[in-house]
């Protein structure tokens with residue numbers, strides 16, 4: 719028996735989603751990171767919500783604060799949104815293909831617009847934890863790629879200027895930042911944070927960049943949003959903790975949910 723390729727696995731997962739939700743095709747997908755979870759409630763009518771582990775290649779997240787379902791939501795304008803509440807992080811040790819399986823599944827389910835959200839630390843001391851920010855570009859510091867072989871994908875406009883303009887049309891105050899992905903799961907040392915600032919990035923996290931690359935390979939337009947959950951190591955007073963990241967996420971949820979829903983509505987109208 720040969721193993722399935724990542725594309726075949728994503729196609730199987732998309733068939734599972736169609737079967738379990740009764741929705742054959744989705745238009746927009748959104749992956750919910752720390753703090754963004756409640757967006758689904760504001761988007762429209764939940765048609766179905768399924769445990770992630772019922773879908774090929776998905777697993778329940780072992781990380782506290784990360785939910786584990788896939789939801790199919792119908793917006794008032796009829797747009798179908800696939801809300802991916804189950805993310806496999808690279809640090810879980812299942813490899814890059816597993817890390818981007820959610821994104822490839824979205825593409826196989828018909829999605830043309832991939833919205834990636836996360837919680838991130840700020841290496842810029844001027845930023846405020848609790849604020850949301852648009853991702854303008856990334857620096858992939860994982861030394862990994864989801865692409866295998868001679869797959870020379872252009873990333874010039876990876877975090878689509880068009881979609882950032884759409885987001886700004888409903889949230890003009892949103893700043894933009896360069897996101898840096900490290901593998902984690904440890905946080906950075908203060909010296910690494912100084913280095914990261916020197917590299918030209920603004921915020922740092924453990925997801926999103928690899929997913930964005932896979933999304934672009936699959937032909938989707940990408941929008942990225944971060945919640946600043948903390949100032950990075952050595953910038954804030956005292957130690958970092960996952961609990962602090964979760965707490966900031968929890969406190970921001972009530973504003974981030976409606977904000978993301980507004981942005982997704984605007985994205986939907988712009989299609």
Ligand code: HPA
Nearest residue numbers: 837838839922923924950
């Ligand atoms: N570093 C890396 N990843 C993170 C951080 C951080 O400070 N905060 C949330 N995710």
